[in-house]
Amino acid sequence: SKPIVAIVGRPNVGKSTLFNVLAGSRIAIIEDTPGVTRDRIYADVEWSGRSFTLIDTGGIEPDAKDIILSQMREQAQIAIDTADVILFLTDFHQGLVDADAKVADMLRRSHKSVLLVVNKVDNFVKDEAGVYEFYNLGIGDPHPISAANRTGIGDLLDEVLKDL
Numbered sequence: 001s002k003p004i005v006a007i008v009g010r011p012n013v014g015k016s017t018l019f020n021v022l023a024g025s026r027i028a029i030i031e032d033t034p035g036v037t038r039d040r041i042y043a044d045v046e047w048s049g050r051s052f053t054l055i056d057t058g059g060i061e062p063d064a065k066d067i068i069l070s071q072m073r074e075q076a077q078i079a080i081d082t083a084d085v086i087l088f089l090t091d092f093h094q095g096l097v098d099a100d101a102k103v104a105d106m107l108r109r110s111h112k113s114v115l116l117v118v119n120k121v122d123n124f125v126k127d128e129a130g131v132y133e134f135y136n137l138g139i140g141d142p143h144p145i146s147a148a149n150r151t152g153i154g155d156l157l158d159e160v161l162k163d164l
């Protein structure tokens, strides 16, 4: 079976937007799992002659006591456990927040290969310097993208293939 790449991060960082960009029209399976709050969504992605299965997740709020948010976190943990490579999305507009550091801790414990992605870098030239802040997560080089503008996507996919 194909290697699995999971998109994780806090709610609203742009995970589903990136998923849709990467999935394009090639969404293979949309799986409804009864009893879960947010369904995991799967797509087959092809790049440079290779393919992998991409999983979108609902989002992780590390400290949430709320039942829905804690179920979303459990679903994300299942995706993390299943994945070969994890795309850890953060939000350039919000900047680095404490919850990102907690998600980074969760990901370190998984011992999976993690690519740190800084989304919403809509103006690469203007925003580039601000991306360096994300090195402080201690989880590797930040990869700037704009899922909305579809920029940085090819470079990101090249990095994913190196880790598969």
Ligand code: GDP
Pocket (backbone or CB within 6 Å): 010, 011, 012, 013, 014, 015, 016, 017, 018, 058, 059, 119, 120, 121, 122, 145, 146, 147, 148, 149
């Ligand atoms: P998710 O909760 O992580 O799945 O985030 P969504 O994909 O639902 O996106 C949350 C919000 O961020 C939406 O309003 C998107 O339009 C917006 N968004 C996603 N990607 C970008 C981006 O690259 N730039 C900007 N400016 N907004 C974005």
Ligand code: MG
Pocket (backbone or CB within 6 Å): 015, 016, 017, 057, 058
């Ligand atoms: Mg989403």
